[in-house]
Every structure is written in structure tokens, then in C-alpha cells.
Amino acid sequence: MxxxxxxxxxxxxxxxxxxxxxxxxxxxxxxxxxxxxxxxxxxxxxxxxxxxxxxxxxxxxxxxxxxxxxxxQDAGEQPVPREGTDATDPIERVGRRHLLAGGAVAVVLGLAALVGLRRTAPPPPTGRWARGAALVTIGGDRVRPEDVPLGGVVTVWPEGAAGTERSAVMLLRLRDAAEAPTRLDGVIDGTLVAYSRLCTHAGCAVALYRDVDQALFCPCHQATFDARRGAHPTAGPASVPLPQLPLALADDGTLVAADDLTARPGPVGGRA
Amino acid sequence: MPPSPLASLAESLDRRIGRRASPPSVWPTGFWPLVSHAAVVAFLVLTVTGLLLALAYRPSTAPVVYQGSSELFDGRTLPAAFASIVTISEDMPGGLLLRRLHVAASHLFLIALVAHLLRTLATGAFRSPRLLTHATGIGLLLVALGFAYTGELLPFGLVAGSSLRIAESVMYALPFAGEELGAVLFAGELPSDRFLLIAWVGHVILLPLAFIGLLVGHLVLVHRRRPAAVRRSDVDVEVVAVGRPLWPDAVTRFALLTTALTALLLISAVLVPWSDAELEGPFLTAEATNSVHPPWPLFFLTGGLRIVPAIDLIIGTVRITNVLIAGVVIPGLLVAGVALYPLLERWRLGDHRQHHALDHPLDVPLRAGTVTGVTTLALVLSLAAGVDVLSFWLGVAVERVVATFQVLAIALPVLATAAAVAAARRRARRPSTTSVDTTATVPTAADPTEEAP
Missing domain, CATH: 1.10.287 (Helix Hairpins)
Known part of the structure; x- marks a missing residue:
């Protein structure tokens, strides 16, 4: 310069x-x-x-x-006096009164939008799990406990809603028996557990399972959950465990949901 | 017979900024104005390639069977949007070149905008009477970020599912009505067409209209205020603006920049497989993979989401989470920082005069510190978007990389700010090297009509 x-x-x-x-x-x-x-x-x-x-x-x-x-073809540089050019900045003409008025209008409009949204918006979607819903793969086939090998992960949906993002659940076969705070009455054989596939942090698919420490890992922001202990977060940005799907066995030996997910699947959101 | 509207438009432009403007309009010279002009060139390339691509793109998630010359995808069921991308790349004449050119130009576009913003901040070009010019510039940058996000979504590749969910979680994290806002915009469950259509309408209609409107406003203001200029020995740029006339100098230079940059973009499109669809694959329900990243201008968002610790703080009915801090508060502060800094400087320095001369980046300690701090924080957050990649390269556990970045995100901006302020103060104590000899005579204007052939 x-x-x-x-x-x-x-x-x-x-x-x-x-x-x-x-x-x-x-x-x-x-x-x-x-x-x-x-x-x-x-x-x-x-x-x-x-x-x-x-x-x-x-x-x-x-x-x-x-x-x-x-x-x-240059005409070359030219000097031009600055005086006489339009040079008042509109932002400088904004006075305290304008700011107050603008702020008041913004607050009123914002409140109106807030009330309108809360009145008219549909409720946020939940999963489609319910007591007795059969677990099926993306192809629609029912799942038996022996379909999930040791250290294996199978993504399942409630029958009739295969492929819907919110209801995606992963079945895991742990190496060691699950412990509290896992809901143990929803675990089959002590090692077959099911958790929502959507991360409670930002809603990505918690797509990776690390057999070494039996941890679920979200590739988007590296949230890590302990699959043996109720999928409680152990590292990374998530603060809430993955919702668990309590499992039960139907009479024909296939897996069904014993109940709805323990919490709404997906990111926790800004409401207490 | 009245003149045609086109002729009268040309006539009025000629009278205002062209050959018959009085006083003559001046257009800035030197390297840095070329950077902002490069953004306009990139926007032209994006417009032309985008119009052609829009003819063949289908904004739908409905499953279709792709049939065409792509061996990998022939006969497979794909979302219609992704299938149309494969058709453009593999079956449309010149389609792959158009896609690569569009993506290459988008990189140039955003690099030029960010460089122009940093230069404006560092040299104090935002000061009165250019406060509104700066505000329109921030608007242009935000529109460009919107282009980047929606553009990444449209192919509906594997990353789209994660991108959608992350944007939805940021909406959800807003207090009071976040969930309602998310439910209205995203229509609940994927795969749903609603948000793809919103992104499509935004990317090809709303954002271009907003960008063109803001750009016209920006350029009109630049023209009316006459460009700010670097201090020079022969002219006091505070009272005299120096530049080249629109015709022929500025027009021929802009045309040259357009053809030269287009040549560069074309060469890069031959050498680099910018955004080839086969490399990523289509959207799959409830799937994600390692090394998922948004477009680089949004790295600072995802970096924050990765390194801000897990937070769960409940105050009344409001729940404060990592997503609220990293997805709303930090980006909001960064954008507000660069947008409102001119007002902060006026207030802190009590400087309400008009300025037409550009400063050295270290002339004002407050400005040097703020610009350095904000830039460093944005840079560290952007690098933090690669904690997974760094962990893989370095063979270090990702938790330790994250912890390192947590320290860096606080330490580096503080250290860099302190260093910049110290350097600015040292410079202020040195004898001035930028004094202007205001007694020098102003050179007489060269009359362009004498030079015309």
C-alpha cells in the first residue's frame, strides 16, 4: 500500500x-x-x-x-472535485426517534408473527412407534433377534412406515450386557437394544457404531453416546441421550415395540 | 416518433455516468477494485450457467428410475432431483461443464465477496458517507450465504439429508416459536418436497432478485459518493476523487476481467471435478457418513456446532443448547459485529466527519483489533469444521482435537487482537509517513474526447 x-x-x-x-x-x-x-x-x-x-x-x-x-484506448485517470456530490449518508439521518419507532414496529410485528405461528403451525412431528408395532427393515421384512449379529447394526422402522426419517431406529447387538440407565425391561437377551437413529444434537443420523467401546458416533458433529448405558452422551456436543425403543418378542418370535420411544426423536429444541 | 425505451435508457445512462456525465463519473483503479469486480463477473457466470442448468433440473424427491449413460446409476431408483443432476452431468451436451463452471464460479464469487468485505473493514472504507453502502454490502454477503446453502441442497445428494436436519435443528433451537417455525418450513418428515421447493424458489428466484436489487443499490451509492481512494502524494483524495472514465477505460477493463476470469474458470473446470454427482451418491433415508461438510462459507457454523461443549441450561420455558449458542448466537454476533462495527467506531472515537481516503489497516487501534479478532474467530471456527479430518490425518482421537480447538477458539482471537492493537499503537507513535501535501496542484483533467479514435 x-x-x-x-x-x-x-x-x-x-x-x-x-x-x-x-x-x-x-x-x-x-x-x-x-x-x-x-x-x-x-x-x-x-x-x-x-x-x-x-x-x-x-x-x-x-x-x-x-x-x-x-x-x-485509455482516456487516463481524471480528478473530479468531491464537493457538490450527493454525500449525506441516510444512516446518519436516522435519529433516536426513528430508532425507537422502528424498534416498536419490529417488536409488534415480531409478537404478531410469534402468536400467528404458535396458533397455526402444525405440531412438530413425532415418530410413528406404538406398543405392538412390528420392526421391519427398509425392504419391509420383519426382524428376529438372531438377524442381528454380534456388533451388528440394523436400521428398522415400524411396519407400514418404512423409510420415514423420524421413526428410524437402530437395533444393536452389544458385546456386554446393557446396564442402567438403559430401560432394561426393553432389552432382549440382555444385549439387543434399540435407539432412535436421529441425533438429539442436530438431528443427523447417528450412523456409526464403534465396537471397541460400544459407542454410537454421529459423523456430523462427533457426538458420542454410550450404547451400553442408555445411549447417554459421553463426548461431543449432544447433551441428551438418544431415545430408547423398548423391545418385546411377538408370539412368532419376531421383534415388536413394547412401547413408544422413551422421548421424542430428533433434536431437543429450544423449549424446556 | 418518440425514442425507444432502450435508446432513452442508454441516453440517460450516458448522461449520468457515461461520456456526457458532468462532472464526469470516475471509476476506481488498482488491484483491490478488481476483487469486487470479480464478484460481479462471477455473478454473471453464475447467472448464465444457472439459467441453463435450471432448464434441466427437477426440484422433486419423488423416486424415479434413472436411465442413461451413467453406468453407475443406470436402472437405479433415485430421487428425481438427484436423477436430473446425473442426467445433466452424463447425458446433456455440455452439462458437466456447466455444472463444474457453476460451482467453480460460486467459489470465486464467495472468495471475492469475503476479500472485498475484509478490505473494506481494514481500510475504513465503511465510514461516513458510506455507512449505507456498507449495510447493502452486508446484505449482499448474507444473500450469498443463502445461495451457498440452498445450492448445496438442490442436488439432493447424501449430504442433503444432514444439511436439512441441521438447519431444522437450528430453527428448533430458537426459543418460544422455533419448533413451530421448523414444522412450517420443513413439513415434518423427510423425504418431503416442501423444503426442496423452498430452496429451489429461493435459489433461482428470490435470492437472485434480492442480490440484483441490493447490487444496484450498492453500485448507485458507490457512484454517488465517488469511490474512496488510497492516499497519494499528488492529490488530496479527501477533496478530489481520482479515477478513470466509464468509457472506454472502465468498460474495456471490466470486459477484459470478464473474459480472463471466464478462461480461468473454464481451465479449472477441466482440471478439477467440481461437485461431480457420482462422487457423493443420492440421499438415503437415515444415512450419514464421515467427512460430511457444508459449503466452505458455512464452515464457521458447523465448526461451532462441533467444538461448543454440550450445554443444557433451562431458564423458565427456554432451553439453551449447543445448537442455540453455535448455530444462532455466535453467527449472529459475528454478522452483527461486521455489520454494526462502523457505528461502534463512530461512537467510540466520536468521529462524525466524512472520510474519503482509505486508511492503512493499522491506523486505528480499535479497528485493527476488532477486525483481527473477528477474522481470527471466524477462521478458527471454520478450521474446527475439519476436526474429523484432522483427527484422521494426525492419528489423534477426535475428542482431543476438539479440546485443542476449544482452547484455540478462545486463545487465538484474544492473542491476535492484542498483537494487532499493539502493532497499531506502535505505528501511531512513529512519525507519520502518510501526511498529504495538500498544496500540490491538481492535475488537469484529460479530455476523453481528444483521445477517441
Whole structure:
């Protein structure tokens, strides 16, 4: 910036350096020729490398032509007095009274929007789990306890709602028996547990299971939950455990929900 | 016969800013104005490529069977939006080039806007009489962030599900009516078309209209105030504006910048597979994967979500969580900081004069400290978006990387601010090197008509 402080204003282009007309026309013709080839190649279905290179060639030829125009056609820098230009800043004209009035209008509008939203908005969605709902995979097949191998994870939904985001639940086969605060009457064989797949932090899918410490891990923001102990958060930004789905066995040996999820699935939100 | 509207528009533009403007309009010269012009060039490229892409895109999550020349996806059932992206890339003539060019231009667009903002803040170009100009500039930046978020969502790739849920959780985290707002905007469960349609209408209609409106306002204000200028030895830029006329200087330079940057973007589109659909895959219900990241201008948001500790504080009916702090409070403070800093400086320094000369970044300690602090915090938060990647590269547990960033996010902005303030104070004690010789004569205006061929 120091160098520009002592910079001389550049004058108009030298008289002897009149428009280099042949060069300019030559490069413009080159650009036009590349553009024609580009158009033919475009509709001929050429690949991205050919089209990109031809496009770049067109743009570069046009740049050289324009460069001739810039260096020969300058009118040069000009000084213009600042006085007389429109120079009052509208923000400076905003007085305390305007601010108060604007603030009052904003508060009234904000309150009206708040009341309107709370009156008209649909209730936030919950999962579709209920006592007795059968657990099915994305393909609609019912699940048996032996379908989940040691350290395995199977994503399941309530029958009739497969693929709905809110109700996604993961079945886990732990290595060691689950402990409190897990709801133990909803655990099958002591090691088969089910938790909501949606992170209580920001609602991403808690898609990764780490067998080493039997932890559930959310790839979005690294929230970590202890799968043996009620999916309570052990590290990262989540502050609330994943809702548990209590499990039971139907008469035919397939898995069903013993109850709804222990809490609403998804991010906890801003309401106590 | 009355003149055509186009002719009278050209006539009035010529009278206001063109060859017959009196006093002549002046357009800034040098490197930094090129940076802001580059943002306009990128916006032009984005508009042209975006219009062509919009013709082939389908804003729908409905499952369709893709059939085409992509071997990977041929015969597979995909969300209609993702299928249309694969069709554009693989089956439409020049479609892949258009997509890559659009994404490459979006990077240039945002880099240029952020660089222009930092330069404006560091040199004090926001001071009276350019307070409103700065406010419109902040509006332009926010619209650009909206472009970045909605643009990432439209392909409905694997990341879209997480992006949607995270945006919804930020809405949910707002006190009093957050859940209602989220329920209205997102229509409950994925896969739902509602938010994809909102993003689509926003990305191709509302945000472009807002951007063009704000840009016109921004440029009209820049023109009326005449550009602020770097101090120079021959002219007192506080009383005299120096620049080039619109025609031919500014127009030919802008045209040259347009073709040169377009050539660069095209070359990058050949060399870099910007946003190729095959690399990511379609949206899958309840799936996510490692290394999920939003577009880089939003890294500071996701970085905050990753390193702000787990909080669960209940005050009355309000629940304060990590998402409220990292997704609403910190970004709000950063944006408010850069938007309202001009007013803070006026109030703290009691400086209500008009300024047309640009300062050295270290001329005002308050400004040097604030700009450095805000920039450093935004940078650390942005880097924190990569804790998972850093953990993988360094072979260190992600919890320890997060803990390190928690320390850095507080320590680095404080240290950098202190260093900037100290440097500014040291500079103030040195004898001035920027004194202006106001007795120098103003060079006479070169008459552009004499130079025309």
C-alpha cells in the first residue's frame, strides 16, 4: 500500500500507440473461430475436457483482443472535485426517534408473527412407534433377534412406515450386557437394544457404531453416546441421550415395540 | 416518433455516468477494485450457467428410475432431483461443464465477496458517507450465504439429508416459536418436497432478485459518493476523487476481467471435478457418513456446532443448547459485529466527519483489533469444521482435537487482537509517513474526447 501512496496518476495512452487495429481484429477473429468450433463440439456431444479447453481458448483470445483495446484506448485517470456530490449518508439521518419507532414496529410485528405461528403451525412431528408395532427393515421384512449379529447394526422402522426419517431406529447387538440407565425391561437377551437413529444434537443420523467401546458416533458433529448405558452422551456436543425403543418378542418370535420411544426423536429444541 | 425505451435508457445512462456525465463519473483503479469486480463477473457466470442448468433440473424427491449413460446409476431408483443432476452431468451436451463452471464460479464469487468485505473493514472504507453502502454490502454477503446453502441442497445428494436436519435443528433451537417455525418450513418428515421447493424458489428466484436489487443499490451509492481512494502524494483524495472514465477505460477493463476470469474458470473446470454427482451418491433415508461438510462459507457454523461443549441450561420455558449458542448466537454476533462495527467506531472515537481516503489497516487501534479478532474467530471456527479430518490425518482421537480447538477458539482471537492493537499503537507513535501535501496542484483533467479514435 505504501507504493501506491506515492504513485503518479497514469496519463492517457501515448499518441504514437494508436489502436493496434490489425492485432485487435486478428485476435477477435481467432476468438470467433474458437467460438464456432466450441458450438459445433458442444452440440456434437464432446466431453468436458474438449469443451472446457475450447471455451478457455475463446475467452483467452478475447482477452488478448481486449488487452489491446485497454492499453491503447485509455482516456487516463481524471480528478473530479468531491464537493457538490450527493454525500449525506441516510444512516446518519436516522435519529433516536426513528430508532425507537422502528424498534416498536419490529417488536409488534415480531409478537404478531410469534402468536400467528404458535396458533397455526402444525405440531412438530413425532415418530410413528406404538406398543405392538412390528420392526421391519427398509425392504419391509420383519426382524428376529438372531438377524442381528454380534456388533451388528440394523436400521428398522415400524411396519407400514418404512423409510420415514423420524421413526428410524437402530437395533444393536452389544458385546456386554446393557446396564442402567438403559430401560432394561426393553432389552432382549440382555444385549439387543434399540435407539432412535436421529441425533438429539442436530438431528443427523447417528450412523456409526464403534465396537471397541460400544459407542454410537454421529459423523456430523462427533457426538458420542454410550450404547451400553442408555445411549447417554459421553463426548461431543449432544447433551441428551438418544431415545430408547423398548423391545418385546411377538408370539412368532419376531421383534415388536413394547412401547413408544422413551422421548421424542430428533433434536431437543429450544423449549424446556 | 418518440425514442425507444432502450435508446432513452442508454441516453440517460450516458448522461449520468457515461461520456456526457458532468462532472464526469470516475471509476476506481488498482488491484483491490478488481476483487469486487470479480464478484460481479462471477455473478454473471453464475447467472448464465444457472439459467441453463435450471432448464434441466427437477426440484422433486419423488423416486424415479434413472436411465442413461451413467453406468453407475443406470436402472437405479433415485430421487428425481438427484436423477436430473446425473442426467445433466452424463447425458446433456455440455452439462458437466456447466455444472463444474457453476460451482467453480460460486467459489470465486464467495472468495471475492469475503476479500472485498475484509478490505473494506481494514481500510475504513465503511465510514461516513458510506455507512449505507456498507449495510447493502452486508446484505449482499448474507444473500450469498443463502445461495451457498440452498445450492448445496438442490442436488439432493447424501449430504442433503444432514444439511436439512441441521438447519431444522437450528430453527428448533430458537426459543418460544422455533419448533413451530421448523414444522412450517420443513413439513415434518423427510423425504418431503416442501423444503426442496423452498430452496429451489429461493435459489433461482428470490435470492437472485434480492442480490440484483441490493447490487444496484450498492453500485448507485458507490457512484454517488465517488469511490474512496488510497492516499497519494499528488492529490488530496479527501477533496478530489481520482479515477478513470466509464468509457472506454472502465468498460474495456471490466470486459477484459470478464473474459480472463471466464478462461480461468473454464481451465479449472477441466482440471478439477467440481461437485461431480457420482462422487457423493443420492440421499438415503437415515444415512450419514464421515467427512460430511457444508459449503466452505458455512464452515464457521458447523465448526461451532462441533467444538461448543454440550450445554443444557433451562431458564423458565427456554432451553439453551449447543445448537442455540453455535448455530444462532455466535453467527449472529459475528454478522452483527461486521455489520454494526462502523457505528461502534463512530461512537467510540466520536468521529462524525466524512472520510474519503482509505486508511492503512493499522491506523486505528480499535479497528485493527476488532477486525483481527473477528477474522481470527471466524477462521478458527471454520478450521474446527475439519476436526474429523484432522483427527484422521494426525492419528489423534477426535475428542482431543476438539479440546485443542476449544482452547484455540478462545486463545487465538484474544492473542491476535492484542498483537494487532499493539502493532497499531506502535505505528501511531512513529512519525507519520502518510501526511498529504495538500498544496500540490491538481492535475488537469484529460479530455476523453481528444483521445477517441
Amino acid at each position: 505504501t507504493s501506491s501512496q506515492t504513485r503518479e496518476p497514469s496519463g492517457p495512452s501515448p499518441q504514437g500507440d494508436r489502436l493496434r487495429r490489425p492485432w485487435l481484429i486478428g485476435w477477435l477473429l481467432a476468438a470467433a473461430a474458437f467460438a464456432v468450433v466450441l458450438t459445433i463440439a458442444w452440440f456434437g456431444g464432446a466431453g468436458v475436457e474438449v469443451l472446457g479447453t475450447l471455451g478457455a481458448a475463446t475467452a483467452l483470445a478475447a482477452s488478448v483482443a481486449l488487452h489491446h483495446l485497454v492499453v491503447t
